[in-house]
Structures are given as C-alpha cells and as structure tokens.
Amino acid sequence: MRARDIETLVSVGRPTIAPDGGFAVFAASRPDITANRAVGQLWRVDLPDGTPRRLTRGTADAAPIVSPDGSRIAFVRGDAKGKGQVFVVDAHGGEPVQATDAPLGIGEFSWSPDGARLAFTARVPEPGRYGIIEGLDSSAEAPRRITGVRWHENGAGYIGDRPSHVFVIDVPDITGEPAYEPAPALQPEGVEPPKKVVVAADAVRLTEGAASHFGAVFSADGAEVITVVDEIEPEHRDLSTPVLAVRVDGGGSRELVSRGARLSVHEVIVADDGTVAVLGDDVGESGVDFVAPPTALWVIEESGPRRVTDPALHDLGEGHLTPLGDDFLVQVRARGRNRLVRVTREGDISEILGGDVDITGHAAAGERIVAALATPESFGELVLVGRGPLTDFGRASRATGIVTPAEVEFSGRDGYPVHGWVAKPAGEGPFPVILQIHGGPYAQYGIHLFDETQVLVDAGYAVVYCNPRGAAGYGLEHGRSIRGAMGTVDFSDVIDFLDAAVASDPALDGARVGVMGGSYGGYLTAWVIAHDHRFAGAIVERGFLDPVSFQGTSDIGSFFGDEYVGVDPDAMKRQSPMAYVGEVRTPTLVIHSELDYRCPLEQATRYYSALKRHGVDAEMLVFPGENHELSRGGQPRHRVQRFEAILDWWARKLPIGDTA
Known part of the structure; x- marks a missing residue:
C-alpha cells in the first residue's frame, strides 16, 4: 500500500435496520485526495441477500436511522454553509428534504416512536459569536470570560460559549412541494422581502442554561427525551454525568441518573419495553478515576443504575448498545479484536460474532443482526x-x-506475556525494523487493516508493534499497571517485544532499527530514545511530552496527567520525557498539528527546541488546520504529505539498502 492508497480505505459506519428486518442502511466513506476531504454516501441493502446500492449522492452523508415504520431514513448532511443538518429521504431513495437548520449544525438525533418528530442536540452560540453576525470576524468578537477548569475541546475549539442543547422538531413531509427561491421584487417601505423557507418547521428548545447536553433519545411513549448532562466544573474536574428525561411538552425534567451515581455515561438507549440502559464508566468517589475505565452495561431502575456486566471480565470500552428483545448487543474488546456479544438483563453473555474481526457498529430487528466490521x-x-x-x-x-501481519506473543524480562504483531515485506531480508507504539495509552493495536503499517512495509521495512502494559484489551490490571509508573513496564514491554521479534526471525535486522509513535506513543517514543540509544532515528508525533505544562494547555489537562503521573513534582519529573531530553542522542523528527488541543503544539515546540539546544539532529513538521486526529481523519492531502515526510525521514536515517 502506497501513501495515496488511503483512498481505498472505505469505512462503514454504524448501520441501521428496518423494523421488519427487510433492509439495512449504512454510510460508507473514504478519503478523497482530489476533493481533499472524506467523501461518502448512504447505501441500502435488502436482506438477507440483496446487492448493496448507493441510496444518496451527497458529498459526506452519514449517521442514517430508519424511521419506526421503515418508510423513511433520517441522516446527517452538510447544508449550504457546510453545517451538518438532519435530512430525511424516502427509504427507497429520492431527493432528501432538510429537516433542521441549526446555526452550528446538529450533534445526535433520534426519531420519536410515532415517526412524527425528531429530537436532536445542537450547540447554541453566545450572541455575536461564530458567524451569527455576518461580517463580524472572530478576531473582533468580545473577550471570553472563563471561570471553569476547562474551556476548549480538540476538534471543536472553545466550548463554554456554545453549550449543546436539546431540541425537537416536526419531521418534514417528504412528498410535499419544495420551497422555491423568491424572485427579487420591489417591496413597500418598511416591508422585509420574503426569504426562502429552508425548513418546514421551527425547532422547539427543551433545555436551557450553561450546561451542555449530549444524546437525545425518545422515551418509549414519546413523552420525554433522555439526554446526558455535561457541565463545566468551577473548581475540580468531575467525569460523572447525570442523565435527565426532559418532557417534550415543556413540563420540566426528572433525573434518571444522578451525579452521585458516579457514572460517566457514553450512550443511552431505550428498549422496546421502555427500559433505559446506558454504557458507562464508574469514575469512583474522586470523579476522575478513568485510568483503564471499568466500562459496563447498566440498566436504570427505580433505585438507580444496576450494573449488568463485569468490566473485569468484559471490556465494553469501544462500542455501543443495541436493544434486542429483552437483551442487548454490545462489543467486547480483547487482544486486538472487538467481538459482538448478546447480554441478558441478568448479565449472561453469549458470543454473536467473533474471530479475526474488529466490530465497529451493529443494528438489530427481531433476530436479524447486521454488523459493520x-x-x-x-x-x-x-x-x-x-x-x-x-x-x-x-x-x-x-x-x-497488502500483507497480513503475523500474530505473536513473547515473554518480557519479568516473564510477563507481551502480545502483538510483526509485518514484513516479501523476501528473505534482512529488513530494517521499525518499532511502532500506539496512543492511548488505554487503547490497542488490532487485527484490522492498518495503513500506518502497510505503507512502511511497502517501502521495505519490517514493522513490529504490540500492546504493552497500559494498553486496553487485556484486563483492568494490565491497563492500570502504569498508573504512577509511566515509562517503566510499558517501556520494558515494547523493548523486550522488539528484541524477541528480532531474535526469532532472521529476516529482521536488529542492527538497523527505528522507533515511532503518536500521542501516548509519542510519549513512549521520546522516553525510549532517552533510555536506549540503539535507534537510527525516531519520530515523535503529537506527543504527551511534559506533564507540567500539559495541565494548563490540554483539553484533558485538568485530569489526565494527574491520574497517570500524579501531582507530586518529583513523581511528574520522574515520568516526564522533557526531564530526560538531555539524554537523547537519536535523530528525531517531531510531527504535530497547529490545532491539536489534546496534546497541544507547545508540547512539540518545547521538546523540539530542547533537542536542538542539546545538539540532537532534529527536525519538526507542523501541519496547519489539523488537530489531534490528523493521521486518522485529517485532510487527505495532509495525510499523504505526512506519509511522504515519514518515508523521507526513514530513507535518510534508516535506508533500505544500508546493510552495515
């Protein structure tokens, strides 16, 4: 796979299925270099054995949901200003009709049980901001007064002055006559000229205040909309999130999950019998116990949330919920895979779909189940x-x-098993080796097709990558083992895995090695090159490099570093790559994005400057207009340019033909 072959990477979004199980609809998208954006449409496939066909022809149509009667499909499409709005189309195809007109676009949405209304969330901008006043540039807006512990978010920017609220709106008649652009005409003095009708109905706002609301799911009787509350804290970060049921008739709200339940809720669903279930983490009494979060399925009862699954046995941290009769479908993350399981309300679990798959979404009607993977x-x-x-x-x-990586497991220096993969070009080698380190740290490398590895293998490199302690997919103890101890067993695991992989395969040249990683992988790469000088080169990308400054700059700085490295200055220094930058001898390329608010740009610039000050051969590549998600969701041209820069760096520091 070459860099430009990212255009072949078609992703399938969370599917939706007709109530009678007769057809499924899903969004497929891919990077397009010419358009320089992700492009995609909705597809329909009749079940059980129909041929998929493109249902819409928009640029980036996404997030379809079939109506309760199966006759229509609501989905998200950019409006004339590029803001994502809900559109509705006939289930067999046709011209979509715009249903919402939120100034900043919509978040999540759902159908009412009778199919007459849509509930949705949308950010409400403070007066005068975000283009509400035409011609008023953002640089001329009034200053922002910030009093809470957080104020911005990666990929979004400032959040305090545009809280997300819940709305309901009538579904447009997709068979009605469309609105037309009014022709210019002389109007009587004082009379405004008519404007084109963009949507047929006005949205009714159900929530108020400074707190944001995420998710908008109708109750079984349609009288309430259930939503998760996210309020910016004045003093200390608290990840717990209340869940409210807001009456559609304006009659107030009731609390389903209190902040005292100490749940950080990711998703809410309503079963056919009206039971409310959530996917969420127990964040403990501190409210920020998130390292290797114990994500579980919870059923909301009169007495409060009841945990159904055991997070020590089943990691539900990378998926969503689907009701299936009296049961639920969830995804279980383990050893580089995500499998689909069925869970009863008593917690009994049976596998629905497993093997070498990474389930990314699912839907069900009756006993018919479709899954994206x-x-x-x-x-x-x-x-x-x-x-x-x-x-x-x-x-x-x-x-x-593409090549299929070999799955392997080696024992580390303390006997701990380290699981991962080795991918290499065809032929006998020996090939120069690149050690890849994933982000997170509570994430996992998996079995799915991975462009980062494939591009390097195509260029002639063997790639070694694993899930060290601190990663997801191997239990809570594995994930929590680096809490207060970053750069210890995680460091030894990746090094021991590299050594064992090289020793087990003569096609891997242990005398020619490089190391690279992003986010937490950038952290561990910077740590590795300060403590092991064997590497011909390194790439430190979007890294968590200085816990001290991270606290006041990152969108997660109010809790992430505190929980992983602690707040004691000596402990922070002991786990900080910046504190050890003077030990680095390895030529290093630092890659970062200007709008990265997760690991802010200052992490890169200060690290790069320190490398230069200590005489290290270093370069820095900074991408404009991109955030923390550059390598996964950035502009396709930037993604290609990033690959080109990576391959150029390795060609100079770790050339394929050099067998010294």
Whole structure:
C-alpha cells in the first residue's frame, strides 16, 4: 500500500435496520485526495441477500436511522454553509428534504416512536459569536470570560460559549412541494422581502442554561427525551454525568441518573419495553478515576443504575448498545479484536460474532443482526450475522498488495506475556525494523487493516508493534499497571517485544532499527530514545511530552496527567520525557498539528527546541488546520504529505539498502 492508497480505505459506519428486518442502511466513506476531504454516501441493502446500492449522492452523508415504520431514513448532511443538518429521504431513495437548520449544525438525533418528530442536540452560540453576525470576524468578537477548569475541546475549539442543547422538531413531509427561491421584487417601505423557507418547521428548545447536553433519545411513549448532562466544573474536574428525561411538552425534567451515581455515561438507549440502559464508566468517589475505565452495561431502575456486566471480565470500552428483545448487543474488546456479544438483563453473555474481526457498529430487528466490521484485509464491511458479508469494499485495498501481519506473543524480562504483531515485506531480508507504539495509552493495536503499517512495509521495512502494559484489551490490571509508573513496564514491554521479534526471525535486522509513535506513543517514543540509544532515528508525533505544562494547555489537562503521573513534582519529573531530553542522542523528527488541543503544539515546540539546544539532529513538521486526529481523519492531502515526510525521514536515517 502506497501513501495515496488511503483512498481505498472505505469505512462503514454504524448501520441501521428496518423494523421488519427487510433492509439495512449504512454510510460508507473514504478519503478523497482530489476533493481533499472524506467523501461518502448512504447505501441500502435488502436482506438477507440483496446487492448493496448507493441510496444518496451527497458529498459526506452519514449517521442514517430508519424511521419506526421503515418508510423513511433520517441522516446527517452538510447544508449550504457546510453545517451538518438532519435530512430525511424516502427509504427507497429520492431527493432528501432538510429537516433542521441549526446555526452550528446538529450533534445526535433520534426519531420519536410515532415517526412524527425528531429530537436532536445542537450547540447554541453566545450572541455575536461564530458567524451569527455576518461580517463580524472572530478576531473582533468580545473577550471570553472563563471561570471553569476547562474551556476548549480538540476538534471543536472553545466550548463554554456554545453549550449543546436539546431540541425537537416536526419531521418534514417528504412528498410535499419544495420551497422555491423568491424572485427579487420591489417591496413597500418598511416591508422585509420574503426569504426562502429552508425548513418546514421551527425547532422547539427543551433545555436551557450553561450546561451542555449530549444524546437525545425518545422515551418509549414519546413523552420525554433522555439526554446526558455535561457541565463545566468551577473548581475540580468531575467525569460523572447525570442523565435527565426532559418532557417534550415543556413540563420540566426528572433525573434518571444522578451525579452521585458516579457514572460517566457514553450512550443511552431505550428498549422496546421502555427500559433505559446506558454504557458507562464508574469514575469512583474522586470523579476522575478513568485510568483503564471499568466500562459496563447498566440498566436504570427505580433505585438507580444496576450494573449488568463485569468490566473485569468484559471490556465494553469501544462500542455501543443495541436493544434486542429483552437483551442487548454490545462489543467486547480483547487482544486486538472487538467481538459482538448478546447480554441478558441478568448479565449472561453469549458470543454473536467473533474471530479475526474488529466490530465497529451493529443494528438489530427481531433476530436479524447486521454488523459493520474491519478485518486484516478490509478497512470496513457490512455483514449479516449468520449469513456472511454483504459488501466487498476491501477489494480495492487488497489490490494494492497488502500483507497480513503475523500474530505473536513473547515473554518480557519479568516473564510477563507481551502480545502483538510483526509485518514484513516479501523476501528473505534482512529488513530494517521499525518499532511502532500506539496512543492511548488505554487503547490497542488490532487485527484490522492498518495503513500506518502497510505503507512502511511497502517501502521495505519490517514493522513490529504490540500492546504493552497500559494498553486496553487485556484486563483492568494490565491497563492500570502504569498508573504512577509511566515509562517503566510499558517501556520494558515494547523493548523486550522488539528484541524477541528480532531474535526469532532472521529476516529482521536488529542492527538497523527505528522507533515511532503518536500521542501516548509519542510519549513512549521520546522516553525510549532517552533510555536506549540503539535507534537510527525516531519520530515523535503529537506527543504527551511534559506533564507540567500539559495541565494548563490540554483539553484533558485538568485530569489526565494527574491520574497517570500524579501531582507530586518529583513523581511528574520522574515520568516526564522533557526531564530526560538531555539524554537523547537519536535523530528525531517531531510531527504535530497547529490545532491539536489534546496534546497541544507547545508540547512539540518545547521538546523540539530542547533537542536542538542539546545538539540532537532534529527536525519538526507542523501541519496547519489539523488537530489531534490528523493521521486518522485529517485532510487527505495532509495525510499523504505526512506519509511522504515519514518515508523521507526513514530513507535518510534508516535506508533500505544500508546493510552495515
């Protein structure tokens, strides 16, 4: 796979299914270098064995949901200003009709049980901000008064002056006559000329105040909308999130989950019998106990939330919920895979779909289940459980010459098993080796097709990557083992895995090695090169490099570093790559994005400056207009340029033909 082959990486979004199970709809998207954006449309496939067909022809249509009667599909499409709005289209296709007109676009949405209304969330800008006054540039807006412990968010910017609220709106008649642009005409003095009607109904706002609301799900009787509350804290970060049921008739709200329950809720669903269930983490009495979060399925009862699954046995931290009769579908993350399981309300679990798959979404009607997934040979497909694949989007990627990594496990210096993969080019080698380190740290490398690895292998490198202690997918103890001890067993795990991989395969040249990683992977890469000088080069990307300044600059700085490295100055220094930058000898490329608020740009610039001050061969590459998600969701041209810069760096520091 070459850098430009990212255009073959078709991802399949969370599917939706007709109530009678007769068809499924999903969004497929891919990077397009010419358009310099992700492009995609909705697809429909009749079940059980229909041929998928493109249902819409927008630029980036996404997030479809079939109406309760199966006749219509609501989805998100950019409006004339590029803001995401809800549109509604006939389930068989046709011209979509715009349903919402939120100034900053919508967040989440759902159908009412009778299909007559839509509930949605949307950010409400403070008067005078974010283009509300035409011609008023953002640089001329009034200053922002900030009194809370957080104020911005990666990929969004400032958040305090545009809280997200809940709305309901009538669904437009998709068979009605469209609105037309009024022709210019002389109007009587004092009479405003008519304007084109963009949407047929006015949205009714259900929530008020400075707090934001996420998720908008109708209760079974349609009388309430259930939403999660996120309020900016005045003094100390608290990850717990109340859940409210807000009456549609304006009659107030009631609390389903209190802040005292200490749950950080990710998703809310309503079962057919009206039962409310949530996916959430127990954040403890501190409200910020998030390291290796114990994500579980909870059912909301009169006495409060009741935990259904055991997070020590089943990690539900990378998925969502689907009601299935009296049961629920969830995804379980383990050893580089995400499998689909069915959970009863008593907590009994049975596997629905497993093997070498990474489930990314699912939907069900009756006993018919569809799932979106990735595999070692495909970035995204839709399958009908029990029947097999419904799509073959991966054929384009397979044509680029992808390799299937070998899955291996080695014992570290203390006997701890370290699990991961080795990918290498065809032939006998020996090949120069690049150690890749993932972000998170509570995340995992997996079995799915990964462009980062494939591009390096195509260029002639063997790639070694693993899930060290601190990663997800191996239990809570594994994930929490680096709390207050970053740069200890995680460091030894990646080094021991590299050594064992090289020792086990003569095609890997242990005398020619490089190391690279992003986010937490950037942290550990910077740590590695300060403590091990064997590497010909390193790439430190969007790294968490100085816990001290991270506290006051990152959008998660109010709790992330506190929980991982602590607040004691000596402990922070002991785990800080910046504190050890004077030990680095390895040539280092620092990559970062201007709008990265997760690991802010200052982390990179200060680290790069320190490398230069200590005489290290260092370069820095800064991408304009991008945030922390550059490598996964950035502009396609920037993603290609990033790959080109990475390959150029390795060609200079770790050339393929050098067998010294």
